[in-house]
Amino acid sequence: AQKITQTQPGMFVQEKEAVTLDCTYDTSDPSYGLFWYKQPSSGEMIFLIYQGSYDQQNATEGRYSLNFQKARKSANLVISASQLGDSAMYFCAMRNMYSGGGADGLTFGKGTHLIIQP
């Protein structure tokens, strides 16, 4: 079974600073995908970035980048030049290649509540 651990329940960051949100994962499958989602107070889950386990390069999407360290089983999200609108819950999630037994769905961590201060 797969597991996602997010060790930072909450973070306060000054506007315009970079922020790193930690995520470690555990799986026995060699092929998997890692995702980050943002959930503002409105409740909707917004997809941010994806990293495949065999991808050679770290994924980037605008101000978001994923620091993927496969040997350490970590997939930290880096937000550059944080903005007030970045304040939200952030969830790390993964999905294995093999189907069945719940593997078809995403396994989520408990999330990190990020607050950007002016």
Add this chain to the structure above:
Amino acid sequence: GAGVSQTPSNKVTEKGKYVELRCDPISGHTALYWYRQSLGQGPEFLIYFQGTGAADDSGLPNDRFFAVRPEGSVSTLKIQRTERGDSAVYLCASSLWGGQGDTQYFGPGTRLTVL
């Protein structure tokens, strides 16, 4: 284009009642997922549809929960004999083809409160 829509946005019911929650996925998406999110937690997987069939229902907590997707588009999550512990936000997501790296796009959720 339109995203995933869910109705109702809020549902309040009494213990023991039956409820139906509806999900309308992004047009053309063959894969559809249901999740449940309790307060302060990440979403938990319930069931995955590929087309009309439930390809993986291992996350359904018990036989009071059932979901259908009869025409491969709209899905309905059905909960019988609701219990107070069923109170949560029920999220629906869809993806283009259901593969491992396929991005799942979420709807706004239905907040279910069982009194």
